[in-house]
Amino acid sequence: MPTVYVNNQPVEFGAEERLNCVQAAQRAGVEIPHYCWHRALSVVASCRMCLVEVGQKKPDGAIAMQPKLIPGCQTPVTDGMVIVSDSDKVKAAQKATLEYLLLDHPLDCPTCDQAGECYLQDYSFRYGRGYSRLQEPKEQPPDKTYIGDQITLFTDRCILCSRCVRFTREISGTAELQIINRGNHAEIDIFPDEPCNNKLAGNVVDLCPVGALCSKDFLYKQRVWWLKTANSVCPNCSTGCSIFVDECEDRVYRLRPRYNPRAQGDFMCDEGRFGWKYVHGDERLHLPVQRDGGAAVSHDWDVVLPAARTALAEAAKRGEIAAVLSPWMTLEEAYLLVSYLKSLTSKLSLAVAPVRTVGEDDKYPKDVHGRTMEPTKFTIRAEKCPNRRGVEMILQHFAGSVMPMGDVLGRASSGAFTAMYLVGGDPQGWINEVQAAALDKVNTVIVQDILPSPASQRAKVVLAGGSFAEREGTFVNHAGLAQSIHRAIRSPGEGRPDGRILWDLAERRGLFSAAAVRREMADQVPALKPLLDAELGELGIKL
Amino acid sequence: MPINPKDVTWIKEPEIGFWEATFLPAIAKGLRITLGHVTDYRPVTQQYPEQRPVLPQHYRGVHRLNRDEKGRVKCVACMLCATACPANCIAIEAAAAPPDWPDRDKYPAEFVLDELRCIYCGMCEEACPVDAIELTHIYDMTGESRAAMVFNKDALLGIYDKTKDNPADPVRTARGRLGPASELKNLATLGPATTVERGDRAATAPSPGVIGAPPPETRNTW
Structure with missing residues (x-):
């Protein structure tokens, strides 16, 4: 069986399997941090968070490492490949990448809905610096409160991973979202009068690894660390999407898709996502x-x-x-x-x-x-x-x-x-x-x-x-x-x-x-x- | 587990002498202390409520919700106080801030604090990122019912209005502005939360643009 070595740990994979370094590392129990890569979307390797050292084991046992750091999400693993994600060089790159991503990111975690399930928080804690060295004022573009009927955008929190853009182009196909402007002024936006209202639009909120895209339905309703989660199945159509039901004190606050390759994959539709309100309806039968x-x-x-x-x-x-x-x-x-x-x-x-x-x-x-x-x-x-x-x-x-x-x-x-x-x-x-x-x-x-x-x-x-x-x-x-x-x-x-x-x-x-x-x-x-x-x-x- | 006999020390009850058995010396000693208090009168009882105690600066009494310089509630409804609260006595209903409050996204539509359930530990005050909730020196609040002791936002803001000019209850936010979580544009460089490499001067800079200055004063100068 082909074998790849992740931080000196051998990982076997099937000859027909197409894995990238991030997935191979996951099998070894090693986390390679990533923002832009998502298993259901195309690879853009734009966030640079998954940079790793990559090499190849030669037949004589010698290992030839590539001099540059390589984005792990974009690199398919091959037999005898060596991936190093815990060297000083990689750690320094992760630290630097996070620092760049956080340059203009506001420190508004207390009021951000994503706090508690935010990859910026998690990765900053694990790989980041913990403080900002920026000496200049931050770029703070205004929020866009209407991306869609259910979606609002906190523009300043966005790290431009483009997951949401790729989702609307590749999964829903409706392509409402795009990145406008360039460089430091790049933002997620919609065409004027073309809001993101397709039936799968709610998924961009889940895909967003930071608190930029938020669901208007859930916004400010509850802090995520108070929610308890039960595995369930969406009852609204016979696709039977696997879901998480997030509740607190006998009130459902939101449904989220749960990855299930046997059922629907990674996503769920908005009919199911927001179609649970009757659970707390006043007209419910309360008594026998x-x-x-x-x-x-x-x-x-x-x-x-x-x-x-x-x-x-x-x-x-x-x-x-x-x-x-x-x-x-x-x-x-x-x-x-x-x-x-x-x-x-x-x-x-x-x-x-x-x-x-x-x-x-x-x-x-x-x-x-x-x-x-x-x-x-x-x-x-x-x-x-x-x-x-x-x-x-x-x-x-x-x-x-x-x-x-x-x-x-x-x-x-x-x-x-x-x-x-x-x-x-x-x-x-x-x-x-x-x-x-x-x-x-x-x-x-x-x-x-x-x-x-x-x-x-x-x-x-x-x-x-x-x-x-x-x-x-x-x-x-x-x-x-x-x-x-x-x-x-x-x-x-x-x-x-x-x-x-x-x-x-x-x-x-x-x-x-x-x-x-x-x-x-x-x-x-x-x-x-x-x-x-x-x-x-x-x-x-x-x- | 039985006690090891080697660990046991046996002691003997002291013998009681003749005078001790009469109790007369002990009675005389007690009467001397009583008479001493009569002749040398030094009371320690405070005549409450005519006399009011002087409380230490860190006394933790009834809460108040601070206002910012525009008179708006300072709280940003992050619910960290409710998260920190061990008595689970804070309930906040968050809402999007009114459009004419450009400096923040979120504010408390309602803020309910059960003063009877509270154990006055002050953790809410510590958790608050914008110095919105503070514990005052008020200790003698009463109510005619349990419901009257569940304070809502208006009641807590009212306590701020009542106490803000009292020298015992200074507004402890030294700057008198919203805290760092809401001041996005003028963000001070934070102190290091993780290990800092030797020689990383930016990490110890007191404010943006100043490198190599002496260490910053403590922020809380009260």
């Missing part, structure tokens, strides 16, 4: 409700859940039950619900709530005319739900086929069912007034949802569930990648995560554990066999 003849009789879980259980058991004795599952449920929740209803009766109709589809799959990069270009680097799917495939797998196993909700509601309006269990979860609504009218013919209607809907108004029992940030479980994306979501916050009011509701409804002993249900489910459902005895990890498992 048990109704008798239209009037609420109880808001106590200890009363509502047994009532739901008894009503379902009695309805099962009298006739047929139907359940409408939601493509917003996790695999575990779908499995718990179906297996519980199966244990009540064999006369069970299972359907899936309509999958909301908006337009067509939106593929990036696009050219100036909005036409998609090859190769596709990011796709926003038309299917606006996280787990249609997973829920359909469960239904296929238990019912043999996947029935649309319309069929079940059609039969409900003719009085075919004694009870119906409907699960919502789509923040944009999943049932309209006309469809819900069919529920008037059903004696016992149980609705489990996060927002009020025409169905929940008619329900005898409403179970206040949790949004994606409040639940544990597994989502299966459009390509069959099973990824786990983790609880970041507690549900508002008396709301409970859906898994816990179904666990308690089924009168299982102990507490709901997604991992335990996943094992049981994988054991029973052949299509989900790969989940047995396997940790989903951060990247997920292809089914």
Whole structure:
């Protein structure tokens, strides 16, 4: 196997692999500091932060070092290459580079949103000088508060790594951003009246290694060192982007993309990034409700859940039950619900709530005319739900086929069912007034949802569930990648995560554990066999 | 672990003599001290509240939020005080500064400090990069409810207005301006945070453009 030596440590890499010095060093656990290089973008080697000494091992064992320092991001590794990143020469170069980058950088870390996750801070601490020798006034260009609807630019903080410019040119293809002027006066800017409002624009904020590009949505809301992070999956389309949910004291503050080569790569779209506001909406269902003849009789879980259980058991004795599952449920929740209803009766109709589809799959990069270009680097799917495939797998196993909700509601309006269990979860609504009218013919209607809907108004029992940030479980994306979501916050009011509701409804002993249900489910459902005895990890498992 | 017998020293209770057992010498000694206080009267009790204590300069009482020379709140809502606070008693709601405040990006839309929860350690004062929060000599604040002791921005600015002319509570920012974090244009060369190489004169320069001058005076001259 080809071998490269990083600070005297041998690192093996595959013959087909194309690594640069920064990546090779990462494998050896050595950090080569860099600003402009990003694995998803082209290489410009402009920040000069990754300068290293490079040499070649000759067949006779002698090492020939190049006299100049070489940018590590631009240099592909070859067999027998020697990289030195901790010599005095390299350290002096890193120190000098940082000093140049910081010449005009304002010392406003206390008021900068990036402070705490800023590479200028981190690298200054590790490689820098710690103080400025500049004797002249700093160049302080004014801020540009409108780069896009969601993006603001603190021009003076920018170090001109051009990551954002390359992102809009290479990934979104929309090319709104550019560097204007030259030398000391160079700035990031947009064309007049051409703001950076493409659907991937929010990513430039994540890409910015300093606090220059900031998200208006998150600006000044919270200091980053107070945020706690949970690994999760964006529920807003079936791409299933891996994300971080950043929360503090049961409030979500932002979502960030999490690198996952099996799912989406490095980025996420703005629909997902800013599409979580309903989690803290005032209209969220805060309490469980048990109704008798239209009037609420109880808001106590200890009363509502047994009532739901008894009503379902009695309805099962009298006739047929139907359940409408939601493509917003996790695999575990779908499995718990179906297996519980199966244990009540064999006369069970299972359907899936309509999958909301908006337009067509939106593929990036696009050219100036909005036409998609090859190769596709990011796709926003038309299917606006996280787990249609997973829920359909469960239904296929238990019912043999996947029935649309319309069929079940059609039969409900003719009085075919004694009870119906409907699960919502789509923040944009999943049932309209006309469809819900069919529920008037059903004696016992149980609705489990996060927002009020025409169905929940008619329900005898409403179970206040949790949004994606409040639940544990597994989502299966459009390509069959099973990824786990983790609880970041507690549900508002008396709301409970859906898994816990179904666990308690089924009168299982102990507490709901997604991992335990996943094992049981994988054991029973052949299509989900790969989940047995396997940790989903951060990247997920292809089914 | 049992104690090693070698480490144990046994001592004997001293024998009590006849006079000591009567307690008479001890009583006489005690009465002499009592009578001494009657004849030589030197009180140490302060007659509070008629008499007020003279507090040391570093006394840490109720907080105040300082104003800058234009009367605006000096705080830049960096939340470092709330981060440093061990009692978690500071809650700041930050917002973008009004457009006619060109010298800063951020200011506190609200600044709430729970004076009952506070332990008066003064860490907020130490953490503040712009000398906006200071602890005054006020120690006798009262309120009729717990809610009345949760001070908001206006209350804290009011304490500044009340105390700023008191010689016991000088505004400790020597320059009377915003601190370095907000004065971007006139940034003084910072003292070294990391090791300085021998002979690097710029690192020890007191101000930009001056190399080789004597070491700077301490900034806090109060």
